[in-house]
Amino acid sequence: MIRRSNLSLVLRHLQEHGPRSRSAVAAETGLNKATVTSLVGELRARGLIREIGPQHAGSVGRPGLALALDGAGVGALGLEINVDYIAAFATDLAGRVLVDRRVGFDAMGCEPEASLDELARVARDAIAELHMLGVRVAGITVAVPGLIDGTNGVVHVAPNLGWYGVPVAERLWEVAPGVPVTVANDANLAALAEFTNGVAAGSADMVYLTGEVGVGGGIIAGGRLLGGADGFAGEVGHVMVDSSGERCGCGRIGCWETKVGLAALVRMVTPDHAYGVRDGIVRDPEERLSEIERRLAVGDPQVDHALAEVGRWLGRGSATLVRLFNPRVIVVGGFFARLEGHILPRAQAELARLGVTGSVARCTFVASDLGFGAASRGAAGVVVDRVLANPTTVEIPPTTLSTLA
Structure with missing residues (x-):
């Protein structure tokens, strides 16, 4: 838990303050230099930070290599299903938009199973597009206009969709095995998007x-x-x-x-x-x-x-x-x-x-x-924040593991 907390501390520090040398990160976070070196090695292996070249801080001696938030190969996917559309919005860890689309769909006139099938199709298409860009999906959050049990991703009730006890997360686990899936209220996610970027x-x-x-x-x-x-x-x-x-x-x-x-x-x-x-x-x-x-x-x-x-x-x-x-x-x-x-x-x-x-x-x-896309943006933002809070949710690629071994 301590290591996970320190990984998050370093990652958030680079996100909030921009490129820093290892010594600067150590001085500004209070971690010792050996710990920072170890943490940086793991974050680089997970594809979350990168070295961007020497940083001249005005001090005597050889300049240190600057570290910066990367995450170009790590994607956050936000989905939204509403009465008359399904939206998909994805970014990388640095916030670059990779997928942004909305398709018309009459969820009000469909049975829940048909709506979940269409949601799964949109999710598959978005994931395939991310994979073509060389991006791994770190998580999926789905926005639904209703009351949600956040522990298991079940929609208790969504009156305008006619949903009662619908297992949304379970359906998407089939689409993306091993990828964390959460479900949340659309207005709450939109509010988070507005609070951070609106x-x-x-x-x-x-x-x-x-x-x-x-x-x-x-x-x-x-x-x-x-x-x-x-x-x-x-x-x-x-x-x-x-x-x-x-x-x-x-x-x-x-x-x-x-x-x-x-x-x-x-x-x-x-x-x-x-x-x-x-x-x-x-x-x-x-x-x-x-x-x-x-x-x-x-x-x-x-x-x-x-x-x-x-x-x-x-x-x-x-x-x-x-x-x-x-x-x-x-x-x-x-x-x-x-x-x-x-x-x-x-x-x-x-x-x-x-x-x-x-x-x-x-x-x-x-x-x-933010238009009608606020909830899906907020959903993607939740995934990004989850990665920043716990970088170990992003697995080290097998090729990197073999190199480390």
């Missing part, structure tokens, strides 16, 4: 709202993701806001997502192509939004009314979140961000009307720039 990166107190068919929330409090006792925190879309409203996919009446989810907007604007209407056409959310934007551009009053309703209810529900969590910023993704100019001013006005004066004055809505 428009409000580094905001210690932040709420992220997905802006998908369902509305999930990821809550960053004090710089940490709020998980709750069972990891189910953030299910804001199923907070009841209208006791006489529409029936939600979860079976209850008047949930917040029945007022502000993409399904609600599509139902108001294009009822003939609403979610759940089987017309034989698989529509990606971008395609649905393009139709709404087209109608908005020609001055369709029905669209403006629908967006006003979404904005009003977004602000109304967010007022409760501000009272509960006191965030400095509410980052909105998905279609909220795409249509920000028509939704967020109304939401901010409603928030100001209903919120507690002091906290509201210091909390603003901000549109994400």
